[in-house]
Amino acid sequence: MELTSNQTHPAFPTLLSGAVHQESEQTRSQAYTTGRKTVGTPFVDKPRMTCRDVEVYYGEKCAINKISIDVGCNEVLAMIGPSGCGKSTFLRCLNRMNDTVPSCRVVGSICLDETDIYHPSVDVVPLRAQVGMVFQKPNPFPKSIYDNVAYGPRIHGLTKNKVELDEIVETSLIKAGLWEEVKDRLLEPGTGLSGGQQQRLCIARAIAVSPEVILMDEPCSALDPIATARVEELIAELRTQFSIVIVTHAMQQAARVSQRTAYFHLGDLIEVGATDKIFTNPKHRLTEDYITGRFG
Amino acid sequence: MDHHYTFHHELTKLNKKLLKLSATVEERVRRATEVIESKDMDAIQAIIVSDYEVDEMEIDIEEDCLKILALHQPVARDLRFIIAVIKINNEMERIADIAVNIAKRVDNIAKFKHQAAVSYDFSKMSDKVISMLKKSIDSFVNGDATLAKSIFLDDDVVDACRNRCYEDIKERIRKDPDHPGYHINTYLLARHLERIGDRAVNIAEEVIYFVEGTITRFN
Secondary structure, three states: OOOOOOOOEOOEHHHOOHHHHHOOHHHHHHHHHOOOOOEEOOOOOOEEEEEEEEEEEEOOEEEEEEEEEEEEOOOEEEEEOOOOOOHHHHHHHOOOHHHHOOOEEEEEEEEEOOEEOOOOOOOHHHHHHHEEEEOOOOOOOOOEHHHHHHHHHHHOOOOOOHHHHHHHHHHHHHHOOOHHHHOOOOOOEHHHOOHHHHHHHHHHHHHOOOOOEEEEEOOOOOOOHHHHHHHHHHHHHHOOOOEEEEEOOOHHHHHHHOOEEEEEEOOEEEEEEEHHHHHHOOOOHHHHHHHOOOOO | OOOOHHHHHHHHHHHHHHHHHHHHHHHHHHHHHHHHHHOOHHHHHHHHHOHHHHHHHHHHHHHHHHHHHHHHOOOHHHHHHHHHHHHHHHHHHHHHHHHHHHHHHHHHHHOOOOOOOOOOOOHHHHHHHHHHHHHHHHHHHOOOHHHHHHHHHHHHHHHHHHHHHHHHHHHHHHHOOOOHHHHHHHHHHHHHHHHHHHHHHHHHHHHHHHHHOOOOOOO
């Protein structure tokens, strides 16, 4: 069943549809998602990543239910939804982070530049360089600022000598908007930086190995508003070179940084669309209810 | 409890305020159209001196909208609701101003020594304009875009009334060329009524945006 619009509004109790209103939240959610089709525009021309009928199971429990979506080139795709909706699980599928969870099983196809990343021949180590990840909490290695950024290029053998490595470190820190703040103290520990700087250091570390896609799992939730603004500006700049998929609970952040927004609900992908459309005129009732705070 | 209770409560309060303003403005327009016929000086003065009430209500609503935008950053239907309220609020205040203009115009006409043997009949036009205004408010209250769209057709009727008035007044001036001021003022009443119709159309456009999320302009 696809529900595309409704007349319900708190300011207009007379508009409450009786049938819908009397159902429990859970019954309503199930009714709307059972057998549903994703509303909107999950697919793009010339995608960087394509995901088709992706299902994720933790043991017997289905966490993601047949999701199909593309990640476009040079776009920021924001994934929003209530806790437990599967957005982080799905994000972690995109660079096989779920491989580290023994009970986790992924079904369906996820391709990066037309290569199935779950094919047995694919080595996850270079894959995770191509599809980098930035986590919720800044997690610099207990090493110097320089070594944090140089770590990836070293283990992936991306440089022949120190000069090249220096260049990658500098370029990555410049791209991450951190160079001016740390260029005089590259040998000091990364953990000595402020939270916002540490997160940008982690972004520099991710981009040092020339990824194609950067996954961000609530990258600003541990940061203050100023550091958040810096990271958001950085995301906008990075988009010109990378594809970015960001999971965020801050809907205004999704609205600010992304070009497309995907709404997840109970393991289903309910709606995908241009961010300005999702936040002004979403097509699905569940999307509307969530972003306007009717539930979640 | 709904964790956005305060925000939704604010929206409900705002809606009530706008409905109160709308009812007040509708009543002002009704009284303004009545004085066209009655030329009741007390009623005319009452309309003119009480305009500040509408202005105060409009400012109060606008302040609430700005506060909600700043504090809650509404999205989707809530955002469209706030935008619609801001714009409809503005239209309502302007309609009340036009009601005052009608009252002043009638006052002006009543002061002419010369009076036409038969006053121009604005009753049909007035009824249509009041009906448009009422429909625009009802369409907002009920989130009824179809009703809002029907106002576009009504506007053609009101425009036709104004055009007929223009022709009739031209004829009256031709027959009674000594009192052009009296006749021109009479015609301007039709202009005022027609402008109220236009503003009801503007409200209807906002209702369509609120309900359907599409920006519509009726020409």
